[in-house]
Amino acid sequence: MASELAIKGGPKAVQTPVGDMFTWPIITEEDEQAVLDVLRTGRMSAWDVTLEFEKEFAAWHGVTHALAFNTGTAALQAAFFACGLGYRDELIGPSMTYWASCLPAFTLGATIVFAETDPETLCIDPKDIEHRITKRTKVIVAVHYAGHPCEMDAIMDIAKRHGVKVVEDVSHAHGGLYKGRLLGTIGHVGAMSIMSGKALPAGEGGMLITNDARIWQRATAFGHYERTAEVLKGTAWERFAGLPMGACKNRMHQCSSAVGRVQLRHYRDRMVEIQKAMNYFWDLLEGVPGLRAHRPSRNSGSTMGGWYAPHGIYRAEEIGSLPIDTFVEAVNAEGVNIHAGANLLMHLHPVLNELDVYGHGKPTRLANATRDVLQPKGSLPRTETIPTGCFSIPWFKHYRPRIIEEHALAFRKVCLNAKELL
Numbered sequence: 001m002a003s004e005l006a007i008k009g010g011p012k013a014v015q016t017p018v019g020d021m022f023t024w025p026i027i028t029e030e031d032e033q034a035v036l037d038v039l040r041t042g043r044m045s046a047w048d049v050t051l052e053f054e055k056e057f058a059a060w061h062g063v064t065h066a067l068a069f070n071t072g073t074a075a076l077q078a079a080f081f082a083c084g085l086g087y088r089d090e091l092i093g094p095s096m097t098y099w100a101s102c103l104p105a106f107t108l109g110a111t112i113v114f115a116e117t118d119p120e121t122l123c124i125d126p127k128d129i130e131h132r133i134t135k136r137t138k139v140i141v142a143v144h145y146a147g148h149p150c151e152m153d154a155i156m157d158i159a160k161r162h163g164v165k166v167v168e169d170v171s172h173a174h175g176g177l178y179k180g181r182l183l184g185t186i187g188h189v190g191a192m193s194i195m196s197g198k199a200l201p202a203g204e205g206g207m208l209i210t211n212d213a214r215i216w217q218r219a220t221a222f223g224h225y226e227r228t229a230e231v232l233k234g235t236a237w238e239r240f241a242g243l244p245m246g247a248c249k250n251r252m253h254q255c256s257s258a259v260g261r262v263q264l265r266h267y268r269d270r271m272v273e274i275q276k277a278m279n280y281f282w283d284l285l286e287g288v289p290g291l292r293a294h295r296p297s298r299n300s301g302s303t304m305g306g307w308y309a310p311h312g313i314y315r316a317e318e319i320g321s322l323p324i325d326t327f328v329e330a331v332n333a334e335g336v337n338i339h340a341g342a343n344l345l346m347h348l349h350p351v352l353n354e355l356d357v358y359g360h361g362k363p364t365r366l367a368n369a370t371r372d373v374l375q376p377k378g379s380l381p382r383t384e385t386i387p388t389g390c391f392s393i394p395w396f397k398h399y400r401p402r403i404i405e406e407h408a409l410a411f412r413k414v415c416l417n418a419k420e421l422l
């Protein structure tokens with residue numbers, strides 16, 4: 001094995017041109033044709049293509065309802081509303097996530113309580129949820145972070161005992177499995193982004209899936225005003241039809257629906273190839289000190305879906321406490337492009353601690369809260385280790401062993417020669 005690190009003037013581990021290995025989304029003439037059909041008939045703001053997309057999305061998941069949105073953020077906001085999250089209520093979620101997993105709670109007059117994230121799974125720790133539940137808790141958000149499924153059995157058990165709804169944020173894990181079940185179908189409702197960077201890329205867009213007709217009706221009522229007459233017919237809310245209860249306009253752009261339908265048709269095949277490539281990468285690094293794969297164990301029946309934003313777990317103590325920034329710099333010198341850490345920690349951000357969005361005269365986080373829910377630095381000690389406890393890894397879209405082997409070599413070289421960097 002080449003032992004001279006590139007950062008010390010040695011040859012780079014990655015020598016083969018990567019070509020379209022990382023190109024995403026994969027857009028073909030089929031996508032182009034679908035968009036042209038929408039444009040040429042002027043149906044950008046109609047919803048006929050969207051209804052077809054919803055039908056196909058629901059069928060894929062084996063659920064009764066799918067509802068399309070113009071963003072994943074809007075899908076999550078409507079899901080929270082549909083679960084009854086409102087004035088003075090509390091939502092429990094992970095601090096390390098994309099902001100849309102929690103922040104829409106503020107628009108509903110609710111507040112946010114963070115539970116610890118497990119530094120191994122990068123998902124909410126079910127053991128840190130229950131003691132945070134109060135009479136005000138309406139929703140637990142399970143974000144399948146970087147594709148890794150949350151421990152849904154434990155989360156559903158807690159939710160059931162306390163009468164709380166579970167929203168799965170599937171934005172990182174389309175098509176992923178938890179013990180053989182599709183993510184997004186285990187909680188009361190699944191909501192997800194399908195913007196162009198995600199594993200299932202439609203353009204700007206979001207999707208909500210559920211088997212609960214009431215949740216579907218409420219989610220529709222929030223911002224799909226043009227569909228409320230049909231959806232609310234025969235319900236207690238029938239007379240409110242015609243206007244959106246959330247004052248939002250959530251309809252999906254039909255160019256997104258059209259692309260989404262084509263992408264969905266190819267998603268299974270593309271996802272399987274990504275899984276083969278990513279699992280091969282981690283198999284090559286099995287046993288290398290300093291690193292742990294971020295994936296469920298084999299034979300668990302759980303998978304990483306399309307491996308969106310894949311990460312690895314860093315164990316500095318196994319390689320002489322090499323600082324993660326030095327590790328990342330040395331790996332990147334080998335011809336790789338990674339970064340330390342993952343999403344910002346929400347509980348430490350000033351928007352969650354100081355900002356008075358609506359003029360309540362105090363931070364919005366506390367504006368309607370019935371108790372002090374602020375969580376200062378030090379309050380989530382395990383979560384706070386994560387920015388230096390994980391790193392991004394290449395997101396291979398194709399199973400091309402040689403390129404994957406060269407990338408794995410970059411990590412192996414750095415870890416086995418960490419002494420040279422201390």
Ligand SMILES: *Cc1c(COP(=O)(O)O)cnc(C)c1O
Pocket residue numbers: 071072073074076097098100101143169171172192193194195204205206
């Ligand atoms: C991308 C993302 C969202 C928001 O989706 P948009 O389509 O960008 O609005 C929500 N949650 C998570 C975890 C995400 O990564």
